[in-house]
Amino acid sequence: MARKVRVLIAKPGLDGHDRGAKVVANALKDAGMEVIYTGLHQTPEMIAESAVQEDVDVVGLSILSGAHMTMFPRVLGLLREKGAADMLVFGGGIIPAEDVEELEKLGVARIFGPGTDTGDIVSFIRDRFPAN
Amino acid sequence: MNRRGDIGALLERFGRGEVAAAARLISVLEDGGDEAERVLDAIFPGTGGAWRIGFTGPPGAGKSSLVHRVTGRMRARGHRIGIIAVDPTSPFTGGALLGDRIRMQSLSADPEVFVRSLASRGSLGGISNCTDETADLLDAFGKDIVLIETVGVGQSELEIAEKAHTVVVVLVPESGDGIQAMKAGLMEIGDVFVMNKADHEQAVGAAAELEETLRLKDVPDGAWVPRVVLASAREDTGIEDLVAVMVEHRRHLEERGLMEKMRRRILRARVRNAIMDRMERRLRESPSVRAVLERRMEAVYRGEASPYRVVRELEELVTIR
Incomplete structure (x- = not known):
């Protein structure tokens, strides 16, 4: 059977707006991927544990609260600790340009800002998992 | 070796209770094929x-x-x-x-x-x-x-x-x-x-x-x-x-004693289903079976051979001892 790309879409922290996360989750599903959506208010620990148990290829974090500089490094660190350093982590939300640069240095593969075409996110993942 | 990593190493980490290894092995099972069977062979006694x-x-x-x-x-x-x-x-x-x-x-x-x-x-x-x-x-x-x-x-x-x-x-x-x-x-x-x-x-x-x-x-x-x-x-x-x-x-x-009875019934059904799946796949993929179909379907289309006649001819190709 052909491999399927599995993606975890998570909302860390306190902000309660998950429309963006849901739009992305739907777009990836429509692109033929298996998308696990965790719902709101996830701690980095919950996100990393879910990503590991679900054995996803990709983790997408949506953050609108401004907590990105703590959330992303925490999730990346926990994934490494749990033996899942090979997972591709990307993000979306309102994140200033200087932080984007910093996050990409830390190992976040890409940050998608407001107004991103979902097609760009699909091709971003497809480029890295061409078999699917 | 596949993108999931070496199966032997995964099984060893699984044995040590590593969650990430268990999760990855489930993906191997989902992918199916020889590696999935190897994993099942290894874990089944447990x-x-x-x-x-x-x-x-x-x-x-x-x-x-x-x-x-x-x-x-x-x-x-x-x-x-x-x-x-x-x-x-x-x-x-x-x-x-x-x-x-x-x-x-x-x-x-x-x-x-x-x-x-x-x-x-x-x-x-x-x-x-x-x-x-x-x-x-x-x-x-x-x-x-x-x-x-x-x-x-x-x-x-x-x-x-x-x-x-x-x-x-x-x-x-x-x-x-x-x-x-x-x-x-x-x-x-x-x-x-x-x-x-x-x-x-x-x-x-x-x-x-x-x-x-x-x-x-x-x-x-x-x-x-x-x-x-x-x-x-x-x-x-x-x-x-x-x-x-x-x-x-x-x-x-x-x-x-019904738990054990049920366990046996479930396993029996699984083995039966697995055999059927395997046999079906082998038949579908067999070149000689395909050749007969290819050759004889014309006769079926023309009404000269019934579907069952083709089945009987195919059966002669298959030996189940």
Whole structure:
């Protein structure tokens, strides 16, 4: 059977707006991927544990609260600790340009800002998992 | 060696109890093929210990929320839990949105609970083709209870009965017509019926009606009599009762030696299905079978040979000693 790309879409922290996360989750599903959506208010620990148990290829974090500089490094660190350093982590939300640069240095593969075409996110993942 | 990593190394890490290795092995099982079989061969001796419980019922009845509540109670009793949550794959795109974790959020913080979302992929029955294998893996990983949550449509209720020792059917007062349509199958396979959303004004009446319908069925002496429990996953009420009845069902099976009987029946069906799948694939992929089909279909089109005549000719090619 052909491999399927599995993606975890998570909302860390306190902000309660998950429309963006849901739009992305739907777009990836429509692109033929298996998308696990965790719902709101996830701690980095919950996100990393879910990503590991679900054995996803990709983790997408949506953050609108401004907590990105703590959330992303925490999730990346926990994934490494749990033996899942090979997972591709990307993000979306309102994140200033200087932080984007910093996050990409830390190992976040890409940050998608407001107004991103979902097609760009699909091709971003497809480029890295061409078999699917 | 594949993208999942070396199977031998994964199995070794699995043996040491590493969650990431167990998770990756489930992906190997889902991918199927020789590597999946190698994994199953290796882990199978470690299976057989887990109590497999199916949760089925119409969409929106609250299966995920109940699984979440029941898991909390079972954890308090010291059980180690594996959960398999199946959601549908789109037949058009092959994609799937797996959302059962939304209702099981607090479980992600408990390392003794392993939740795996499976997409139904090619299966029509409301559970993934890989459900048994994933349950095996969680079983061998040391989970003593494996909860399997079905999609809730199609024939899931019937398929789950072939995989679980205890089947919990989740219903809600307002699902009325939906239940009517599913009734025949559901009524026959449920060991425990939960009328969820017990805070609903019609819940008590609906539960009584359900009880009455169940009593119409002849139950042989000494056999398990299906039970109805009123509960509310949202309000967290009735869950103790539900767990108590589930435990009672298990004890009923064990005291009468039925657990072992059921285990054997389930395994026999699995072996039979696996043989059929393998034989079908071999026939489909066999060049000589294809050649005969290619050659003889013309005769069938012209009405000179009946379909069964071609079957007999094919049978001569196949030797089953």
